[in-house]
Amino acid sequence: MNAMLETRNLSKSFGLKRSTFARAASAVGLAKDNQKKVHAVDNVSLSVKPGEVLGLVGESGCGKSTFGRMVAGILPPTNGSITFEGKNATRASVENHLNVQMVFQNPYASLNPRLRVDQLISEAAQYHGILKPADAPQFVASLLQQVGLDPSYANRYPHQFSGGQRQRIAIARALSLNPKFVVCDEAVSALDVSVQAQILNLFMDLRESKGLTYLFISHNLAVVEYIADRVAIMYLGRIVEITDTKTIFKSANHPYTQALIADAPRLDAKVAEHRPIQGELPSPLNPPAGCPFHPRCQNATSRCKEERPALKEIAPMHFSACHLND
Numbered sequence: 403m404n405a406m407l408e409t410r411n412l413s414k415s416f417g418l419k420r421s422t423f424a425r426a427a428s429a430v431g432l433a434k435d436n437q438k439k440v441h442a443v444d445n446v447s448l449s450v451k452p453g454e455v456l457g458l459v460g461e462s463g464c465g466k467s468t469f470g471r472m473v474a475g476i477l478p479p480t481n482g483s484i485t486f487e488g489k490n491a492t493r494a495s496v497e498n499h500l501n502v503q504m505v506f507q508n509p510y511a512s513l514n515p516r517l518r519v520d521q522l523i524s525e526a527a528q529y530h531g532i533l534k535p536a537d538a539p540q541f542v543a544s545l546l547q548q549v550g551l552d553p554s555y556a557n558r559y560p561h562q563f564s565g566g567q568r569q570r571i572a573i574a575r576a577l578s579l580n581p582k583f584v585v586c587d588e589a590v591s592a593l594d595v596s597v598q599a600q601i602l603n604l605f606m607d608l609r610e611s612k613g614l615t616y617l618f619i620s621h622n623l624a625v626v627e628y629i630a631d632r633v634a635i636m637y638l639g640r641i642v643e644i645t646d647t648k649t650i651f652k653s654a655n656h657p658y659t660q661a662l663i664a665d666a667p668r669l670d671a672k673v674a675e676h677r678p679i680q681g682e683l684p685s686p687l688n689p690p691a692g693c694p695f696h697p698r699c700q701n702a703t704s705r706c707k708e709e710r711p712a713l714k715e716i717a718p719m720h721f722s723a724c725h726l727n728d
């Protein structure tokens with residue numbers, strides 16, 4: 403099946419201000435004029451099929467949000483391309499904005515506290531001319547119902563709602579532009595566990611009823627195991643493993659994926675099975691040579707220290723970037 407969304411060698415680097423760079427450079431032992439860029443996302447090529455949920459997982463700072471923002475057209479890429487339904491979507495355009503919407507982690511920060519719920523949900527659609535002011539009350543009531551909220555809440559302000567309810571309002575706002583693709587960036591991470599399950603179920607219901615496709619960014623493996631069809635594992639801006647969710651959790655190939663899974667707390671596991679991941683994420687200002695995971699990998703060889711492994715197909719539709727497979 404043709405991809406709905408495809409990225410080719412998508413990259414984003416951030417230049418640092420001189421003073422910021424000087425502090426960061428001395429912290430990681432770099433000469434001041436050696437390297438002045440953070441390669442937050444580095445040559446990521448992947449595709450998402452219509453109706454699919456692709457999970458994007460990795461430790462904090464590995465580049466997940468930067469990738470999601472580029473896909474949603476909020477952040478321009480430094481290099482590479484984005485294709486949406488076969489059309490070039492690398493540069494932000496109104497069409498791409500309508501097709502791809504984003505739901506953020508913190509519904510306390512993402513909703514303007516001075517606007518009422520009806521204004522929050524209807525302003526973008528009115529701005530884009532897809533909603534007439536006279537139709538707004540009915541439009542808002544319908545969206546509130548679709549996200550499991552009482553239409554009578556339309557006149558209230560964000561502070562009058564719980565975290566889960568606010569995230570439902572943020573989802574209604576994203577749906578107001580009738581997107582085909584939704585980027586969820588840690589969309590349940592700030593919520594209580596019981597509320598997380600309700601919001602995840604709402605995402606799944608909306609996938610069915612509206613035929614939505616998702617990029618689901620999360621550092622929480624349990625969440626991704628529940629919701630995703632396929633999982634991409636990101637490390638220092640690169641995809642190191644990608645395959646279907648069952649295979650990732652049953653037979654992960656990359657040592658980083660294996661370490662993430664061993665590190666993840668599981669309700670059903672014995673305490674002894676929990677093995678915290680060794681070491682810290684290296685600074686993206688000064689990434690290690692060779693395989694970026696080699697300083698934390700117990701099986702690293704001399705080749706891993708020198709040569710960067712490519713993402714290779716190690717079994718049908720199972721890709722991993724690890725020299726140990728050769």
Ligand SMILES: Nc1ncnc2c1ncn2[C@@H]1O[C@H](COP(=O)(O)OP(=O)(O)OP(=O)(O)O)[C@@H](O)[C@H]1O
Binds near residue numbers: 441462463465469
């Ligand atoms: N605007 C920016 N300017 C400079 N550096 C940035 C900027 N945005 C992100 N970065 C850097 O890019 C790298 C990737 O950040 P990003 O937020 O994409 O990671 P993440 O995996 O989403 O982490 P988190 O879950 O903590 O947000 C980090 O080193 C971060 O400090």
